Amino acid sequence: MSQSLDIAVIGATGTVGETLVQLLDEREFPVGNLHLLASGESAGASVPFKGRNLRVRDVAEFDFSQVKLAFFAAGESVTRSFAARASAAGCSLIDLSGALDPMQAPSLVPEANPELLQRLDAPYQLTSPSASAVALACVLAPLRDLVRPRRVSVLASLAVSSRGREGVNELARQTAELLNARPLEPRFFDRQIAFNILAQAGVPDAEGHIALERRLAGELRQLLAEPDLRVAATCALAPVFFGDSLALSLVSEREVDIDAVRQRLAQAPGVEFVEEEGDYPTAVGDAVGQDAVYVGRVRGGLDDPCELNLWIASDNARKGAALNAVQSAELLIKHYLSKILT
Amino acid sequence: MSQSLDIAVIGATGTVGETLVQLLDEREFPVGNLHLLASGESAGASVPFKGRNLRVRDVAEFDFSQVKLAFFAAGESVTRSFAARASAAGCSLIDLSGALDPMQAPSLVPEANPELLQRLDAPYQLTSPSASAVALACVLAPLRDLVRPRRVSVLASLAVSSRGREGVNELARQTAELLNARPLEPRFFDRQIAFNILAQAGVPDAEGHIALERRLAGELRQLLAEPDLRVAATCALAPVFFGDSLALSLVSEREVDIDAVRQRLAQAPGVEFVEEEGDYPTAVGDAVGQDAVYVGRVRGGLDDPCELNLWIASDNARKGAALNAVQSAELLIKHYLSKILT
Structure with a gap:
């Protein structure tokens, strides 16, 4: 140019x-x-x-x-x-x-x-869009016509860096206090985040949802051009500095061909598919500092041939x-x- | 006696x-x-x-x-x-x-x-049964007739103590190494668990599920006497010493009356319902060392009146x-x- x-x-x-x-x-x-x-x-x-x-x-x-x-x-x-x-x-x-x-x-x-x-x-x-929506869209867009999604349930375990530098510093400070057996007084977060998981990365509205969950659902529907897609989203905060981990369970309107899903993901742009048997990606070990969304644990349902389950790891600040x-x-x-x- | x-x-x-x-x-x-x-x-x-x-x-x-x-x-x-x-x-x-x-x-x-x-x-x-099944059964049994469950999707973020004392020691060791900026060589777990989340708490079978996920699904169906319940389960390992965190999304065959759910949970035996607005339980802050299963973030779906979402925290070694x-x-x-x- x-x-x-x-x-x-x-x-x-x-x-x-x-x-x-x-x-x-x-x-x-x-x-x-x-x-x-x-x-x-x-x-x-x-x-x-x-x-x-x-x-x-x-x-x-x-x-x-x-x-x-x-x-x-x-x-x-x-x-x-x-x-x-x-x-x-x-x-x-x-x-x-x-x-x-x-x-x-x-x-x-x-x-x-x-x-x-x-x-x-x-x-x-x-x-x-929100980092979780970016990661999910990269993974689901290439699967759309193959796996007509009717419903997705997402649990996003977000890194503290999703709350900026203060989130990062607070996790480091709390962890050091606890390892040194000093009493903990939470500052930036409202409670202990070190060695703990906080159920909501934000303040809930009258119906109990946080803004990020509503945002994720709306963005995902728009990005996938699936206005009727049902989205259950929980955005929790994990004691992780950088990199989000997402567990996705999807219900399709038809039986899911898992092998075909694997083939699509192996070729999807912006996606790194971890396909070796027994292996799986993690936020810190794979995704952080990288330009791709990492996906693994591709599997069907335990009891439902119309189900698809995935694990996604992505650098929230970079790729997301x-x-x-x-x-x-x-x-x-x-x-x-x-x-x-x- | x-x-x-x-x-x-x-x-x-x-x-x-x-x-x-x-x-x-x-x-x-x-x-x-x-x-x-x-x-x-x-x-x-x-x-x-x-x-x-x-x-x-x-x-x-x-x-x-x-x-x-x-x-x-x-x-x-x-x-x-x-x-x-x-x-x-x-x-x-x-x-x-x-x-x-x-x-x-x-x-x-x-x-x-x-x-x-x-x-x-x-x-x-x-x-x-498995700690996650105990926690889920305590919460779902009193809701059964109210919320006829058709499908549940669970992400269990398990504490390293689910892998015994070696799991606890390894998280402590890895965390100390990282905070002291020493190079990390994972021992007990196959990769870094400190400040990271591992997608599977076990070795997957040919279909990609780990034994704990199959166990959880089977136990839950038996405990609830719901042999046709569809269960999607992901059991991940979190950098938490004690206490499991479970995100549950449930699809009912009918519209869910969220207020009635709250009332049931407030009276359920073995369950501590955290109901104050904006508050929620955590594994470390609430559940560890306690005899109850803690539940909060009770909310409906973002777009589906037949959906119920919950957050559960439980002491995996004690209550579970x-x-x-x-x-x-x-x-x-x-x-x-x-x-x-x-």
Whole structure:
């Protein structure tokens, strides 16, 4: 690509934002000027890019007409405050927070629904979905016509890095306290996360679901173009620093051909299928730091020929967030660069 | 109870066996002579009981006609080797290993299927089911008629103590190595368990299921007297020392009345329902060391009125194994002591 693009990354100091900046470099994304932004308290820090240290500036003072593409990798409130301003300035955007209306900013996972871009127009507004939805979409999209899914039940054991750097630090601190037999006072999480599992990665609504569970279900239906798919989702927090583990149980409307599923997964883009007998992928041992979603333990039901069970491991910050956003941007500029630049 | 019973505990030096001996004391079980047994390498150790240290002897040299009740809390191979000998000597037995044919030694969870004992005869052969089955049966039995279950999908995140003392030691060792930035060489588990989740707590068969998953499904169907219940089970190992966490998604044949479910759970024997809004139980914070199964996150489906989702935390070694076996023995002697003694 000869032409380059002026870009903003909002939330550049977070775990996802830093990975995103690093991927723009690694993947030789055609970056012209790169503007690193963050909300108030993080402005002033610096982040390395192509051997230079770039100063992070306050997003509130940024003029979005300087860029043609913005990644929103800060929290929901930052997206809510500044996404409209970016769009009004003609800037296309990819939001990673899930704050935008899915009708206005639909979810894109290039391995699952690349055709989405055909029916949108500039300035583009896209959502890079939750890390669990990215992983599930990569695995399920290539199986869709083979395994007509009627119902999926997902338990996502999320890494503490899904709650940012404070989550990581708190797990390390709690673990060290416990190993040294010191009394534990939970700080960032509401209780002990070290050597324990927390049943909900967020605050439940009146019906008991957390926002991430609703988000995952909605995103998955959209990504797979299966509006009637029934999704049971539980998003728990595990004492793992990086890498999500997902147990998926799927009910098909027909008998599942497990061998055919294995063949599809072995060829699926963005998926690393661990197929050796008895072997299986783990978040830390396989997925972390990698660009693929790892899948294994492919098996039918114990008593139901219409069932498919899978185990998925994925790097939540990289493949589940930063990389999916960058891949989405790559797809956008590959086919629609002229529209973005107008 | 005025009459006391001579008892053997096989596997008395293991995590479950030790808890079992402790519970016989705590609960003032009417123990006459207590014989502590183990397979070869553990014989010779001593275990405290009622302020004395009892010597553990080799099960291979034990004459089972000396006792009327035996708890088999060693591994499957020990049960396979010695259960028949115990029965032939007229000794009733409760096996915790799952090695016996379910037709010959059906599963008992006193909160779920106490009526089982009516159709058996002395010498009794009972199975104290897998820890996950005990927890699920305690929670689901009181809901059976309310929520006619058609299908359940379970992800059990098991504590490393489910693999005995070596599992506990290995998690501690690996965690300390990693926190001290020393290179990790997995020993007892086949890979890193510290800050990671292993997808399968055992070796898969040709169809990809591990024995514990098959055992859980079969036991659950028997305990609930629901032979057609469809069970999808994944038993993973989590970096947790003690206490299992289970995410359950259930599909009913009818719409689920969530309020009625809550009311039932609040009154269910052996169940502690965490009902305060936004609160939820955890394995370490609530269940470990307790006699109840903890349940929370009771909610319907995101998009299916026939769905019920729950989170369960239970002490795998205590409630899930040792206590259930002792409660089973208590039920047995309460109603059938004369039969046991003949």
